[in-house]
Amino acid sequence: MFAVQLIPGAISEILASVTDTGTLTLADRYGLMAAILDESLEDEDRNSLNRLLRSVIKGRVKIVNELSAVG
Numbered sequence: 001m002f003a004v005q006l007i008p009g010a011i012s013e014i015l016a017s018v019t020d021t022g023t024l025t026l027a028d029r030y031g032l033m034a035a036i037l038d039e040s041l042e043d044e045d046r047n048s049l050n051r052l053l054r055s056v057i058k059g060r061v062k063i064v065n066e067l068s069a070v071g
Contacts, residue, residue, distance in 0.1 A: 010034070011035055012048075013031075014032065018061055022060075023063070023064045025067060026067050027067055
């Protein structure tokens with residue numbers, strides 16, 4: 001089994017990127033996967049993650065298959 005480690009500050013960076021672009025990239029989704037698998041995730045980060053996922057479900061954030069929103 002592989003250990004997945006979240007890069008410190010990754011949730012904040014993903015939220016800032018999604019807020020700026022309105023899209024969730026492939027790299028963002030891998031970051032979110034690491035966050036979900038991180039059992040030591042702080043409550044604030046977990047709440048931010050949940051808000052972001054609700055935004056995707058409600059259609060406010062578009063999922064794209066690009067690696068990065070920078071182009």
